[in-house]
Amino acid sequence: xxxxxxxxxxxxxxxxxxxxxxxxxxxxxxxxxxxxxxxxxxxxxxxxxxxxxxxxxxxxxxxxxxxxxxxxxxxxxxxxxxxxxxxxxxxxxxxxxxxxxxxxxxxxxxxxxxxxxxxxxxxxxxxxxxxxxxxxxxxxxxxxxxxxxxxxxxxxxxxxxxxxxxxxxxxxxxxxxxxxxxxxxxxxxxxxxxxxxxxxxxxxxxxxxxxxxxxxxxxxxxxxxxxxxxxxxxxxxxxxxxxxxxxxxxxxxxxxxxxxxxxxxxxxxxxxxxxxxxxxxxxxxxxxxxxxxxxxxxxxxxxxxxxxxxxxxxxxxxxxxxxxxxxxxxxxxxxxxxxxxxxxxxxxxxxxxxx
Amino acid sequence: xxxxxxxxxxxxxxxxxxxxxxxxxxxxxxxxxxxxxxxxxxxxxxxxxxxxxxxxxxxxxxxxxxxxxxxxxxxxxxxxxxxxxxxxxxxxxxxxxxxxxxxxxxxxxxxxxxxxxxxxxxxxxxxxxxxxxxxxxxxxxxxxxxxxxxxxxxxxxxxxxxxxxxxxx
Numbered sequence: 001x002x003x004x005x006x007x008x009x010x011x012x013x014x015x016x017x018x019x020x021x022x023x024x025x026x027x028x029x030x031x032x033x034x035x036x037x038x039x040x041x042x043x044x045x046x047x048x049x050x051x052x053x054x055x056x057x058x059x060x061x062x063x064x065x066x067x068x069x070x071x072x073x074x075x076x077x078x079x080x081x082x083x084x085x086x087x088x089x090x091x092x093x094x095x096x097x098x099x100x101x102x103x104x105x106x107x108x109x110x111x112x113x114x115x116x117x118x119x120x121x122x123x124x125x126x127x128x129x130x131x132x133x134x135x136x137x138x139x140x141x142x143x144x145x146x147x148x149x150x151x152x153x154x155x156x157x158x159x160x161x162x163x164x165x166x167x168x169x170x171x172x173x174x175x176x177x178x179x180x181x182x183x184x185x186x187x188x189x190x191x192x193x194x195x196x197x198x199x200x201x202x203x204x205x206x207x208x209x210x211x212x213x214x215x216x217x218x219x220x221x222x223x224x225x226x227x228x229x230x231x232x233x234x235x236x237x238x239x240x241x242x243x244x245x246x247x248x249x250x251x252x253x254x255x256x257x258x259x260x261x262x263x264x265x266x267x268x269x270x271x272x273x274x275x276x277x278x279x280x281x282x283x284x285x286x287x288x289x290x291x292x293x294x295x296x297x298x299x300x301x302x303x304x305x306x307x308x309x310x311x312x313x314x315x316x317x318x319x320x321x322x323x324x325x326x327x328x329x330x331x332x333x334x335x336x337x338x339x340x341x342x343x344x345x346x347x348x349x350x351x352x353x354x355x
Numbered sequence: 356x357x358x359x360x361x362x363x364x365x366x367x368x369x370x371x372x373x374x375x376x377x378x379x380x381x382x383x384x385x386x387x388x389x390x391x392x393x394x395x396x397x398x399x400x401x402x403x404x405x406x407x408x409x410x411x412x413x414x415x416x417x418x419x420x421x422x423x424x425x426x427x428x429x430x431x432x433x434x435x436x437x438x439x440x441x442x443x444x445x446x447x448x449x450x451x452x453x454x455x456x457x458x459x460x461x462x463x464x465x466x467x468x469x470x471x472x473x474x475x476x477x478x479x480x481x482x483x484x485x486x487x488x489x490x491x492x493x494x495x496x497x498x499x500x501x502x503x504x505x506x507x508x509x510x511x512x513x514x515x516x517x518x519x520x521x522x523x524x
Contacts, residue, residue: 157470162468166437230466232466232467233468
């Protein structure tokens with residue numbers, strides 16, 4: 001295992017810190033920028049040698065840039081499957097980057113607040129993550145990093161279309177703004193469909209826990225802007241952070257208080273069952289764990305669960321993911337053996353004494 | 356992003372709720388129309404003419420166009436949704452117009468950040484001015500072909516750009 005990845009494992013990482021503003025509903029905020037170098041073809045048309053040269057060039061400039069925080073670099077070709085999976089679960093690389101092939105890598109800040117993928121769909125995919133609702137902070141740092149890199153790397157840019165990207169859906173700013181929302185009350189109240197409809201009307205994309213092509217599990221939804229052209233970064237941010245998100249957050253919070261006032265028994269039943277599941281299950285799949293953790297998180301956020309804190313929930317959340325859990329076990333286990341090990345591991349973490 | 360059914364770029368995105376489970380769908384205009392999700396794929400006048408010409412000629416010559424820099428063919432883009440190099444945006448500019456307008460909800464021009472290293476302040480003013488005159492030309496054309504939605508977007512962009520001249524940063 002890569003020693004630098006190993007160092008990350010003791011912590012929850014930035015996206016699961018639950019320390020940011022509005023963290024009862026907003027798990028994390030993220031701003032991503034897509035960039036390509038002017039003098040190279042995009043990835044689809046880059047041959048093996050060009051790919052290697054692109055990687056070398058980007059890596060060299062990354063390592064010499066002025067960075068707001070310390071970071072390290074990981075060569076994906078020298079990283080095993082489980083470590084790649086760990087990076088996906090920590091939201092530091094995409095699934096595509098993990099499963100792809102050829103020369104590619106990622107720069108990760110020690111505190112996991114930023115990561116910069118090299119040779120993904122675009123030459124450079126730069127992302128900044130913050131706990132809770134902190135989109136402007138994300139953008140400020142992404143902008144700084146982008147400027148630092150742009151000092152030395154000549155980006156593909158056109159006056160008319162802005163930053164040129166392999167896929168026209170990222171054209172212009174190359175910026176994707178997203179938040180991970182936890183919306184269990186809207187789900188329980190049967191109003192989650194309204195959110196999808198509203199999101200569609202506002203030209204937003206709704207995705208699951210691990211981004212593009214993944215399902216929404218455990219009431220976690222990633223919401224992001226779909227258009228990247230025609231508006232400035234500030235305008236995209238302002239609409240997202242000042243108009244769209246406050247409405248979504250207010251809807252979830254109001255659904256929570258309605259549940260609290262009108263259906264407290266049902267609410268406590270859901271939370272109690274989740275506690276029961278996680279404390280008593282003997283065979284536990286990672287999906288079941290997530291499902292239970294979602295209601296548990298709701299209970300803790302609403303002050304209806306004693307003896308458990310958000311950091312503990314986040315810890316279970318992350319460490320029961322397949323890659324993390326395999327590292328915890330130290331050996332690959334299959335089927336029921338794996339589920340049994342997960343159940344016993346979660347039981348331990350759920351015991352108030354921590355024993 | 357590619358269409359779930361074929362390999363064209365997905366321009367229509369659904370979240371379908373079936374039995375309380377949500378299902379994500381990303382489709383291109385054609386497949387969406389075929390599946391009955393939308394009445395008919397959105398075709399601009401230009402595209403309709405192109406389709407007509409294509410039908411008449413068997414295959415249009417635009418499918419035969421190749422980028423001299425990277426060797427990309429238009430058909431390849433239609434299959435993968437990904438371009439081959441920065442120059443493709445010039446080589447396939449006619450074909451891409453509709454794709455970009457669809458994907459970007461009618462937006463046609465960048466108004467955000469410009470690369471820091473290559474952009475002295477002076478250049479940036481010149482660039483914005485050049486951009487402004489281009490936008491105004493596009494607006495006239497949009498009005499001529501009665502694309503009011505595009506025209507409205509262009510007008511907003513012109514307003515934003517004018518407000519930013521001289522650049523504030």
